[in-house]
Amino acid sequence: MDVPSDQDLVRRVRNGETQAYGEMVRRYQQSVFNVCWRVLQNRQDAEDLAQEAFIRAYERLDRFDIRLPFGPWINRIAANLSINAVNSRKTHFAIDPERDAQPSRSSTHPEAALDRSQQRRTVLEALALLPPNYRMAIELRHFQEMTYEEMAQSTGLPLNTVKSHLFRGRKMLARILKNEA
Amino acid sequence: MKREHTHLADDGLFEYLDQELSPESRQKIESTLVECAECQERLLEIRRLFGEIESLEAIDLERDLVSAVMARVPGETGFRTLPNLSASLSLQSLVAVLILAASLPALLQQASITELAGMVQDNNRLLLETLQGGLAAVMEIVTQLRVGLEAVLSETVALQTGPIELVLILPLLISTGLLWLVGNGILLRNLSSRRR
Numbered sequence: 417m418d419v420p421s422d423q424d425l426v427r428r429v430r431n432g433e434t435q436a437y438g439e440m441v442r443r444y445q446q447s448v449f450n451v452c453w454r455v456l457q458n459r460q461d462a463e464d465l466a467q468e469a470f471i472r473a474y475e476r477l478d479r480f481d482i483r484l485p486f487g488p489w490i491n492r493i494a495a496n497l498s499i500n501a502v503n504s505r506k507t508h509f510a511i512d513p514e515r516d517a518q519p520s521r522s523s524t525h526p527e528a529a530l531d532r533s534q535q536r537r538t539v540l541e542a543l544a545l546l547p548p549n550y551r552m553a554i555e556l557r558h559f560q561e562m563t564y565e566e567m568a569q570s571t572g573l574p575l576n577t578v579k580s581h582l583f584r585g586r587k588m589l590a591r592i593l594k595n596e597a
Numbered sequence: 598m599k600r601e602h603t604h605l606a607d608d609g610l611f612e613y614l615d616q617e618l619s620p621e622s623r624q625k626i627e628s629t630l631v632e633c634a635e636c637q638e639r640l641l642e643i644r645r646l647f648g649e650i651e652s653l654e655a656i657d658l659e660r661d662l663v664s665a666v667m668a669r670v671p672g673e674t675g676f677r678t679l680p681n682l683s684a685s686l687s688l689q690s691l692v693a694v695l696i697l698a699a700s701l702p703a704l705l706q707q708a709s710i711t712e713l714a715g716m717v718q719d720n721n722r723l724l725l726e727t728l729q730g731g732l733a734a735v736m737e738i739v740t741q742l743r744v745g746l747e748a749v750l751s752e753t754v755a756l757q758t759g760p761i762e763l764v765l766i767l768p769l770l771i772s773t774g775l776l777w778l779v780g781n782g783i784l785l786r787n788l789s790s791r792r793r
Contacts, residue, residue, distance in 0.1 A: 442661075535649070
């Protein structure tokens with residue numbers, strides 16, 4: 417039996433077959449969770465927010481342009497929710513101490529996997545040290561591939577402010593990584 | 598003798614790599630990069646940083662979100678209003694076309710094209726002001742529209758009441774019909790393009 421495309425699933429949901437949305441969630445939960453996790457750096461918060469992102473997407477599904485890919489759309493919803501969550505809490509989020517304890521599923525050679533895991537740990541720890549606004553800017557630019565203008569629209573901040581957050585975040589990250597090396 | 602120059606700032610290199618510069622600014626940066634080994638080295642360092650950020654692997658989700666999400670989405674009828682909306686808009690558009698078609702012969706008898714255009718323009722303005730006035734005013738227009746439509750469809754009533762009443766009603770009908778047609782047409786087009 418053919419695997420239904422995202423477009424087919426969206427059409428089915430719109431026609432009242434709600435259960436088809438479960439397949440959409442199954443397909444994109446991993447990437448949506450990672451968007452939230454990179455910004456929040458806390459597993460529990462990221463899982464809760466990922467769930468919220470799917471509910472928001474369902475509520476707005478009638479406004480989704482079916483000609484466009486679903487993945488970037490839901491990821492942007494998740495990114496915006498994460499931004500709002502960070503902005504609503506003025507303090508830093510609690511950093512999850514076990515945030516990268518598990519090795520990647522794609523690793524096949526144990527030594528190479530260990531090196532990659534170590535490198536990833538270093539970058540993640542550096543990212544976690546950034547102020548949330550800088551981390552958000554890096555998420556939007558490097559993972560959501562937004563332009564500066566789109567970043568400004570998503571965050572509701574002036575263009576120069578988002579550029580400043582992005583540039584400062586990168587410089588701070590570079591400094592931290594240099595000190596770690 | 599080597600020409601002295603200022604090294605490129607990181608911010609400029611960020612914008613260059615982000616492809617956010619104008620063609621002229623991009624050209625200037627590329628000219629400097631060709632001449633300056635230090636700037637080239639700095640660009641490579643920034644590229645490496647970007648690579649490190651973007652090579653972050655995904656971490657695994659430890660619990661399945663499907664059941665939690667599905668428990669919160671509405672039941673089977675959540676999106677069934679969309680086809681009904683399309684049908685409703687199509688019907689409304691058809692009514693608007695009928696109004697316009699029915700009004701045309703009577704109008705041609707009553708007014709020149711210039712007068713007609715003036716009346717439609719005046720009534721468009723009047724209609725918009727009325728719509729802004731609130732729901733009560735809108736209901737009044739709908740009532741007038743119904744009365745006018747009935748009169749036109751019965752072919753004789755409005756014509757027999759004399760040119761003064763016809764002049765009052767028909768431009769209003771045309772204005773309403775045009776606004777209705779354009780509004781519904783845009784909505785229908787957007788709906789169909791999204792759903793295709």
